[in-house]
Amino acid sequence: MADMSIQNEMRVLDTRDASWYPSLTEEELKKLSIFVLQRWMSALQSSDVSLQEHYLEYVNEFSNRHYNILRHHPEMQIRLLQIVGHTAGKVRRQHAWIRPHSAGKGSKLAKWIVEQYPHYNDTEVELLIANNTKDDWKVLFEEHGMEPKEIKALLK
Helix, strand or coil: CCCCCHHHHHHHHHHCCCCCHHHCCHHHHHHCCHHHHHHHHHCECCCCHHHHHHHHHHHHHHHHCCHHHHCCCHHHHHHHHHHHCCCCCCCCCCECCCCCCCCCCCCHHHHHHHHHCCCCCHHHHHHHHHCCCHHHHHHHHHHCCCCHHHHHHHCC
8 A cells, every 4th residue: 555645745756756656556546636736746845946936837837737638647647747856866855735725705806816727826816916907907808708897897
């Protein structure tokens, strides 16, 4: 029986252990959560900012991109997360959990963003709102085919 602790799963990803996934039983595969692994893998607590950026950017690039297609192929998702491991064979003990965004708080705009991007956490949603103007949002909403009334309500 495989060790299904998050520490071991992060070790498997960091060291690019290709034999781990095929060795899992049906019961262990049911316990495996790619979403949880992505959250842990993308957050590296390190004084090296470039290393933090590496993990965040590459998890997003390799594993989050086209998630709806990849979710049907968990072994491929594991392999993609293993690509992120900065140095094969070296275990990073600084992975951390990033809590997902809580849909119950915030403005109508924040709630809309959470509906569109449920994997974003509170900080990511706040940054997205802060880094875009009302005109940027209006263009995006128009591209989504929204009516002016709906746009006005979201931008209040």
